[in-house]
Amino acid sequence: xxxxxxxxxxxxxxxxVKNYELLQQIAPKSIAAAVVKDDAYGLGAVKVAEKLYKxxxxxxxxxxxxxxxxxxxxxxxxxxxFVLQGIGEDSLESFxxxxxxxxxxxxxxxxxxxxxxxxxxxxxxxxxxxxxRLGFREKDxxxxxxxxxxxxxxxxxxxxxxxxxDHFMNEHQLLRFNELKNKYFPNHRASLSAxxxxxxxxxxxxxxxxxxxxxxxxxxxxxxxxxxxxxxxVKAPVLEVADLAKGEFVGYSVTYRAASNRKxxxxxxxxxxxxxxxxxxxxxxxxxxxxxxxxxxxIGRVSMDNIICDVTDxxxxxxDLAVVIGDFYTLDDIGRDAGTIGYEIVSRIGKNPRFVxxxxx
Amino acid sequence: xxxxxxxxxxxxxxxxVKNYELLQQIAPKSIAAAVVKDDAYGLGAVKVAEKLYKxxxxxxxxxxxxxxxxxxxxxxxxxxxFVLQGIGEDSLESFxxxxxxxxxxxxxxxxxxxxxxxxxxxxxxxxxxxxxRLGFREKDxxxxxxxxxxxxxxxxxxxxxxxxxDHFMNEHQLLRFNELKNKYFPNHRASLSAxxxxxxxxxxxxxxxxxxxxxxxxxxxxxxxxxxxxxxxVKAPVLEVADLAKGEFVGYSVTYRAASNRKxxxxxxxxxxxxxxxxxxxxxxxxxxxxxxxxxxxIGRVSMDNIICDVTDxxxxxxDLAVVIGDFYTLDDIGRDAGTIGYEIVSRIGKNPRFVxxxxx
Numbered sequence: 001x002x003x004x005x006x007x008x009x010x011x012x013x014x015x016x017v018k019n020y021e022l023l024q025q026i027a028p029k030s031i032a033a034a035v036v037k038d039d040a041y042g043l044g045a046v047k048v049a050e051k052l053y054k055x056x057x058x059x060x061x062x063x064x065x066x067x068x069x070x071x072x073x074x075x076x077x078x079x080x081x082f083v084l085q086g087i088g089e090d091s092l093e094s095f096x097x098x099x100x101x102x103x104x105x106x107x108x109x110x111x112x113x114x115x116x117x118x119x120x121x122x123x124x125x126x127x128x129x130x131x132x133r134l135g136f137r138e139k140d141x142x143x144x145x146x147x148x149x150x151x152x153x154x155x156x157x158x159x160x161x162x163x164x165x166d167h168f169m170n171e172h173q174l175l176r177f178n179e180l181k182n183k184y185f186p187n188h189r190a191s192l193s194a195x196x197x198x199x200x201x202x203x204x205x206x207x208x209x210x211x212x213x214x215x216x217x218x219x220x221x222x223x224x225x226x227x228x229x230x231x232x233x234v235k236a237p238v239l240e241v242a243d244l245a246k247g248e249f250v251g252y253s254v255t256y257r258a259a260s261n262r263k264x265x266x267x268x269x270x271x272x273x274x275x276x277x278x279x280x281x282x283x284x285x286x287x288x289x290x291x292x293x294x295x296x297x298x299i300g301r302v303s304m305d306n307i308i309c310d311v312t313d314x315x316x317x318x319x320d321l322a323v324v325i326g327d328f329y330t331l332d333d334i335g336r337d338a339g340t341i342g343y344e345i346v347s348r349i350g351k352n353p354r355f356v357x358x359x360x361x
Numbered sequence: 362x363x364x365x366x367x368x369x370x371x372x373x374x375x376x377x378v379k380n381y382e383l384l385q386q387i388a389p390k391s392i393a394a395a396v397v398k399d400d401a402y403g404l405g406a407v408k409v410a411e412k413l414y415k416x417x418x419x420x421x422x423x424x425x426x427x428x429x430x431x432x433x434x435x436x437x438x439x440x441x442x443f444v445l446q447g448i449g450e451d452s453l454e455s456f457x458x459x460x461x462x463x464x465x466x467x468x469x470x471x472x473x474x475x476x477x478x479x480x481x482x483x484x485x486x487x488x489x490x491x492x493x494r495l496g497f498r499e500k501d502x503x504x505x506x507x508x509x510x511x512x513x514x515x516x517x518x519x520x521x522x523x524x525x526x527d528h529f530m531n532e533h534q535l536l537r538f539n540e541l542k543n544k545y546f547p548n549h550r551a552s553l554s555a556x557x558x559x560x561x562x563x564x565x566x567x568x569x570x571x572x573x574x575x576x577x578x579x580x581x582x583x584x585x586x587x588x589x590x591x592x593x594x595v596k597a598p599v600l601e602v603a604d605l606a607k608g609e610f611v612g613y614s615v616t617y618r619a620a621s622n623r624k625x626x627x628x629x630x631x632x633x634x635x636x637x638x639x640x641x642x643x644x645x646x647x648x649x650x651x652x653x654x655x656x657x658x659x660i661g662r663v664s665m666d667n668i669i670c671d672v673t674d675x676x677x678x679x680x681d682l683a684v685v686i687g688d689f690y691t692l693d694d695i696g697r698d699a700g701t702i703g704y705e706i707v708s709r710i711g712k713n714p715r716f717v718x719x720x721x722x
Binding site for chain 2: 001002003004005006037038039041064065066067068084085086087088089090091105106108109111112128130131132133134135137160161163164169237239240242243244248249250251252253254264266268271272274276277278300303304305306308318319339340341343344347348351352353354356
C-alpha cells in the first residue's frame with residue numbers, strides 16, 4: 001500500500017508525434033502545422049513543440065498569443081510561429097524578441113503592423129468566410145491596395161462546422177474562401193482548415209493545415225471512429241475508503257443520499273484540478289485490476305480538491321489510483337459526460353501545478 | 362485607440378485584507394486562518410499569503426497539498442501551514458522542507474505520519490461529522506490510544522451546508538462534532554467552519570476559522586446581501602468590431618443566427634482563459650462609459666481564445682475593454698449564469714499565463 005495525495009497527469013508525447021504523422025499522411029501535400037496555443041491545450045507547449053520539432057521535423061507552429069510564441073521559440077529553431085490573435089501593444093515585444101508572424105485579424109491590427117513591422121517577417125491575413133469570428137470582412141479587404149496585399153504571405157480562415165462532414169457550412173465556407181482568395185490574393189499561400197477540416201479532404205487542406213485537437217487525441221471527425229491515439233491520462237489517489245450507511249448524505253448541499261448501505265472512496269482530485277463541477281452525481285472514474293476497468297460513479301458534488309466515488313462493488317484501498325481520464329475513457333468521453341467537449345477538459349486539466357506531471361517520450 | 366490582444370486579470374489584495382479583517386471581526390475569539398489552497402483559488406497564493414502575513418498579521422494558513430505549502434513558506438515566516446489533503450509519499454519532502462502541519466485524514470495517513478514525524482510539528486486530525494468526505498470515522502477514532510490522541514493539536518471537520526442558514530445539517534454536524542470532540546479530544550483545539558460556517562455564529566466558530574471563499578469576495582452566506590468586497594476583475598480587449606447581417610450565423614456549430622442586422626465585437630478571451638463554455642449564448646460582458654455599464658450578450662459558442670458579443674446598441678471600438686468579471690458582475694454572478702459557483706470560476710480564471718496580471722496593493 002502506498003499513501004499518496006497528489007493527482008497525476010501523464011502526457012504521451014510519442015502518441016502526439018504519431019498523431020501528427022498520421023494527420024500529415026491524410027494531408028500529404030500540405031504543410032502540417034502544429035497548434036500549441038493555450039500551452040498546447042494545457043499539455044505543456046514547450047515540451048510538445050520541442051518533441052514535434054525534433055522527432056517529427058515540424059517547422060510551422062501556431063499559437064494564440066505573442067507570449068505563447070515567445071515561450072516556444074527556444075525549442076523550435078527557426079520554425080515559423082504564427083500568432084492567431086494577431087499583434088498589439090501588449091504583445092509587440094514578444095513578436096520582436098521571438099520573431100513571430102502575426103495573423104492580422106482586423107484593419108486596426110494592420111495599421112499597427114505597418115508602424116511596427118519586423119524585418120523579414122511577412123504576416124498572414126485572416127479573412128472571414130462564415131464563422132463570424134476574427135478576420136477581415138470583404139469590404140475591408142477591398143480597401144487594401146495591391147501593394148498592401150503583397151505584404152501578406154498567407155491567407156487564412158477557419159471553419160465553423162468542420163466536425164460535421166455533410167454540414168452545408170463547409171461547402172459554403174470553402175466556396176467563399178476560394179472566391180475571396182482568387183479575387184484578392186491569387187498568389188498567396190492558403191490555410192483554411194484545423195484538424196476537423198483536414199479530414200474533409202484535399203480541397204479543404206490547402207497549403208497549410210493547422211493541427212491541434214486531433215493531434216492531442218480528440219476526435220474532431222466524430223461521424224466516424226477515432227483514428228487518433230490517446231495522449232492524456234489523469235489519475236488520482238484514493239485518500240480514504242469508508243462505509244456509508246443507508247440514509248446518509250454525501251457532499252456539499254447534500255445532493256446525494258444513500259438508498260442502501262454503500263462503500264465510498266474519497267479521491268484526491270476536484271474542480272481545482274480541472275475536473276468539472278458539472279460531473280457532480282454524473283461523472284465516473286475507474287479502478288483497474290487484471291480483469292477489467294471497474295466503473296465507480298461520482299456521488300455528491302465535485303468539490304475543489306476531492307471527489308467522492310461509490311466503490312460498493314469494487315475492491316479498492318487507500319493509495320489506489322482512480323483513472324479519471326484514460327485510453328478507455330477519453331477526453332471526448334469525459335467532455336460529453338460533463339456537458340462540454342474534450343477541448344475544454346484538457347485545457348483545464350493541464351493548468352494546476354499540484355499535478356505530478358509525467359511525460360512519456 | 363489602443364490595439365491590444367491579451368486578457369487582463371486584476372487582483373485587489375487590499376480588498377482581500379479588508380475582507381479578512383471583517384471576517385476576523387465576525388469571529389473575534391477565533392484564530393482567523395487564511396485558506397490559500399489551489400494557488401489561492403487561482404489568485405496567486407504567494408502574493409495573497411505574503412500580503413496577509415505582512416498587512417493583516419495572519420499567522421495561520423491552510424493549503425490543500427504539500428507542494429502548495431512549500432510555495433508559500435518563504436513569505437509567511439514561522440506561521441503554521443496546515444495541509445488539508447494530508448501527507449503521503451508524494452508530499453513528504455514538501456512537509457520536511459517547509460515544516461508543514463498535516464491534517465491527518467485517515468488511519469493510513471496516521472500510520473504513515475508515525476513513521477515520518479517531523480520534530481516540533483503536531484498534526485491536526487480531520488473527523489467526519491456528516492459531509493462524508495475526508496476524515497476519521499468514529500470507529501477509527503475509537504481505536505486510537507490515549508497517547509496517539511495526544512499526538513494531535515487540532516480536531517477539524519467541515520460543514521456540508523454552511524451556506525444555508527437554517528439547514529438541518531448545520532445543527533446536526535455541530536452536535537456530532539461537539540460529541541466526538543468531548544468524548545475523544547476534550548483538550549484539543551477545534552476547527553469546524555470555513556467561511557460559510559463563520560457566518561453561522563459563535564458556536565460554529567471554535568478555535569480556528571478557515572477563511573477562503575469569502576475572503577476572495579464570494580458570498581458564502583447567500584441568504585443575505587454580500588458584505589465582502591470584490592477582489593477580482595477580468596477584462597479583455599475587443600479585437601474587431603463587425604457587422605452581422607440578418608440570417609448570418611455565429612461561431613462553431615452555428616448555434617446563433619441573426620434575426621436582424623446586428624453589430625458584433627470579437628473579444629480576446631475564451632474557455633482557454635477560464636470563461637466557461639457553458640456561457641455560450643447565455644453569458645454577457647459589459648462595456649463601461651461615463652453613464653453606465655452596457656450589457657453585451659455572448660452569442661454563439663465560447664471558443665478557446667475568443668467570445669463574440671452582440672454590441673448592436675453599444676458604442677464599442679477596437680481596443681476597448683470588455684468587463685467579464687467586475688464589481689457589478691461578480692464571481693457569484695458569472696458562476697450563476699454559467700450554471701456553477703463563483704469558486705469554480707475563480708479557480709479556472711487564475712490559471713492561464715497569457716493573462717496580463719495586475720495586483721492592487
